[in-house]
Amino acid sequence: MVRIRAARKRFGPLEVLKGIDLDVPAGSVVCVVGPSGSGKSTLLRCVNRLETIDSGRIWVNGELMGYNERGGRLHALRPAELSRQQRGIGMVFQRFHLFPHRTAIENVMEGPVTVLRTPTAQARRQAAELLERVGLADRAHHYPAQLSGGQQQRVAIARSLAMRPSLMLFDEPTSALDPELVQEVLAVMRDLAASGMTMMVVTHEMSFAREVGDQLVFMDDGVIVERGDPREVLAAPRHDRLRAFLGQVL
Ligand code: ADP
Ligand code: MG
Numbered sequence: 001m002v003r004i005r006a007a008r009k010r011f012g013p014l015e016v017l018k019g020i021d022l023d024v025p026a027g028s029v030v031c032v033v034g035p036s037g038s039g040k041s042t043l044l045r046c047v048n049r050l051e052t053i054d055s056g057r058i059w060v061n062g063e064l065m066g067y068n069e070r071g072g073r074l075h076a077l078r079p080a081e082l083s084r085q086q087r088g089i090g091m092v093f094q095r096f097h098l099f100p101h102r103t104a105i106e107n108v109m110e111g112p113v114t115v116l117r118t119p120t121a122q123a124r125r126q127a128a129e130l131l132e133r134v135g136l137a138d139r140a141h142h143y144p145a146q147l148s149g150g151q152q153q154r155v156a157i158a159r160s161l162a163m164r165p166s167l168m169l170f171d172e173p174t175s176a177l178d179p180e181l182v183q184e185v186l187a188v189m190r191d192l193a194a195s196g197m198t199m200m201v202v203t204h205e206m207s208f209a210r211e212v213g214d215q216l217v218f219m220d221d222g223v224i225v226e227r228g229d230p231r232e233v234l235a236a237p238r239h240d241r242l243r244a245f246l247g248q249v250l
């Protein structure tokens with residue numbers, strides 16, 4: 001579903017991604033861990049092309065992101081085509097970014113109605129189903145300020161799913177939550193993984209990585225230092241830098 005080859009990204013003098021190769025098979029979950037500043041968010045943002053890589057290639061769902069490849073040449077996609085590619089990729093951030101003046105169900109309907117031109121009644125039905133799926137059927141008509149952080153994050157997940165993505169990116173989705181609210185969000189993500197969604201998850205929740213991840217990737221300083229089956233990697237980390245990192249987060 002995702003194929004990343006030799007991806008490099010710099011911000012001015014700072015090289016943030018130093019040649020990343022990564023494959024995420026359809027239906028699998030890769031968990032990305034690593035210290036702050038190691039390039040995890042940048043990697044996700046390059047996958048959905050919120051950032052552009054300086055060199056290398058990224059394919060999602062068989063399509064090269066941002067380009068057409070014709071006769072061995074790369075042609076930048078027109079904005080409408082890039083938007084279509086990006087619509088197939090859902091992203092959930094640490095902060096929820098819900099529309100404050102819309103109810104939960106209105107937040108979930110917004111994308112389908114305005115972007116996909118789904119008829120309102122149909123969008124409302126789908127939104128109600130999605131809210132039910134994230135355990136918030138009874139909160140459909142609440143405004144974000146009337147919801148807990150965990151509930152808001154679940155609405156944000158439902159809102160992403162409403163666009164029917166083939167890939168979901170999560171960037172530390174539980175890091176801003178009070179500890180008692182973390183599990184309800186992880187439970188929704190666990191269900192989503194079980195339903196076959198392809199997911200890239202930046203997280204410090206090692207138990208989630210161990211239980212749900214098919215692949216664990218440890219990044220440090222713009223490179224993937226170690227990767228493998230999460231249970232094996234966490235039981236016997238090979239690199240000192242990963243051991244040191246695990247010592248801090250576990
Ligand atoms: P992580 O998510 O692992 O904490 P990031 O990908 O956010 O790391 O950032 C990696 C490095 O790139 C950091 O040093 C950060 O300050 C820098 N960085 C990220 N985004 C930008 C930007 N838009 N402009 C300049 N530097 C950036
Ligand atoms: Mg980050």
